Amino acid sequence: MKIGFLLPIATCLSLANATATSNTFLLQAISNTTNTISSYEDKCYRETHTISNSNDLKYLEDCQTLKGDVLISNFKEPIIQLSSNLQEISGSLTIRNAPHLVRLEGPKLTSIGETFSIRELTSLALISFPELKSVKVLDWKVLPILSTVHFNSEIKDVESITVTDTSLTAFSGFMTNNLHTLDLNNNRFLESITSNVERVTEKLHIAANAENVHVNLSHLKFAKNLTIQETSNIDLSSLENVENSASFINNYFKQLKIPKLKAIGGTLSISRNQVLNQVEFPMTDEIGGGLVVVNNTAIEKINFLPKLSIIGEAMEIVGNIKDIQLKQLKLVKGSAKITAFSSIFDCTKWTKSEVGSIIRGGKIECTNAKGTINTSSNGTGDDNRNMDGINHDGAFAEPAPGFKYRSEAVKKAISFVLLSIALSSYYLVLKLN
Ligand SMILES: *[C@@H]1O[C@H](CO)[C@@H](O)[C@H](O)[C@H]1NC(C)=O
Ligand SMILES: *[C@@H]1O[C@H](CO)[C@@H](O)[C@H](O)[C@H]1NC(C)=O
Ligand SMILES: *[C@@H]1O[C@H](CO)[C@@H](O)[C@H](O)[C@H]1NC(C)=O
Ligand SMILES: *[C@@H]1O[C@H](CO)[C@@H](O)[C@H](O)[C@H]1NC(C)=O
Ligand SMILES: *[C@@H]1O[C@H](CO)[C@@H](O)[C@H](O)[C@H]1NC(C)=O
Ligand SMILES: *[C@@H]1O[C@H](CO)[C@@H](O)[C@H](O)[C@H]1NC(C)=O
Secondary structure, X not given: OHHHHHOOHHHHHHXXXXXXXXXXXXXXXXXXXHHHHHHXXXXXXXXXXXXXXXXXXXXXXXXXXXXXXXXXXXXOOOEEEOOOOOOEEOOOEEEEOOOOOOEEEOOOOOEEEEEEEEEOOOOOOEEEOOOOOEEEEEEEEEEOOOOEEEEOOOEEOOOEEEEEEEOOOEEEEOOOOEEEEEEEEOXXXXXXXXXXXXXXXXXXXXXXOOOOOEEEOOOOOEEOOEEEEOOOEEEOOOOOEEOOOEEEEOOOOOEEEOOOOOEEOOOEEEEOOOOOOEEEOOOOOEEOOOEEEEOOOOOOEEOOOOOOOEEOOOEEEEEOOOEEOOOOOOEEOOXXXXXXXXXXXXXXXXXXXXXXXXXXXXXXXXXXXXXXXXXXXXXXXXXXXXXXHOOOOOOOOOOOOOOOOOOHHHHHHOOOEEEEEOEOOEEOEEEEO
């Protein structure tokens, strides 16, 4: 008991004193422990923990679990540092209205039970949750200088990911089989998107990221609604089925090959892809909506749907078209509108070919440099759709407004940093250069 000798006399005295009154001491200790538990519960278990300054954070600093949602708003300081005791937030973590917030850190946070939602945080540059292993929904919007995200661990249970209007430079993920939403748009420095997701059951939207963005979704088999815009490369080599619409708008790639895609439930739109000239949909036999191939400057032949037999709505083809070969096409339930800018395309021949009998929508309009031929098909009229009947599904929508930050300064300021977000099956790798 050498330690005993080291104790100052006062301590020894007070120990002796405590022993003397040990009964009282015990009782008090018990009742104080009870107090601690109940106030701990009281403080750590709330429907919503509202935080607006670092004192509020300090008040919760001994909570290991915050039951309920955490709402941080009207926070005026530059740093949010969650306590290193905090391991779990059972509900959502939401941060709003914190214009001065630069860093968000949670050194030991492992789990966010619901949504991690941060929006319109114009100074936020860094998020560091190195222990995060589980989050259900990632909802990040308008974080114009967010360029560094530190998620070191594998993150599980992700259901939806929306990242828009950030300065992140790469997104990659592995082994996530199912997502409701994967929406990555207006991340102007985002140059690489990789995910091993196999099914996206609601929305898959990639648009207006860096101009040279490469998108690799080589494991994707099913998408409900697919929109790919402003990308320079896309790998959809496993895609078999699109339940709703598939849109490829204003991309910078030359090739669009989807070797396994069998059916598209809605409209297939391929529009305004300036340099696209190699298109291959070798297996696609049915398009439930319309077929829209408009203003792809380099496409001259519509011969890339060799198995297509049914178009559920109208077909609209506009461009430098010289030839249309849809050999297996048996039925177009809507109308057909062809606008060929060259005179090489022979409208007379085309309208007199068998198309007259397969186009049931009633109207065939063919325009080339020589003029327009309108004919009526002799369809049964059971599907009296016309060109306006195409459900474009917002395919021609412009990139989301509001992305005006092309902060070169920021980009330069934070150079040569490589960061990674690992989201279970997922991680974002953020590389700043
Ligand atoms: C218990 O709490 C009471 C009042 O809150 C305090 O006076 C007392 O010193 C505490 N006892 C112990 C053992 O912490
Ligand atoms: C996409 O990633 C896979 C590996 O997951 C790779 O085999 C394939 O070549 C990549 N595609 C492109 C276009 O780089
Ligand atoms: C296609 O180009 C024509 C002529 O430039 C234009 O009027 C039309 O709006 C364009 N359509 C689409 C869908 O881009
Ligand atoms: C339309 O007319 C063509 C020939 O004129 C004929 O072979 C075809 O059966 C007709 N289709 C319908 C649905 O009446
Ligand atoms: C063909 O139909 C379109 C619209 O339906 C009309 O604008 C055009 O003038 C017609 N052209 C001819 C030559 O009848
Ligand atoms: C498909 O996605 C696009 C872009 O995200 C959206 O505008 C459109 O409304 C969606 N359509 C359906 C049927 O969900």
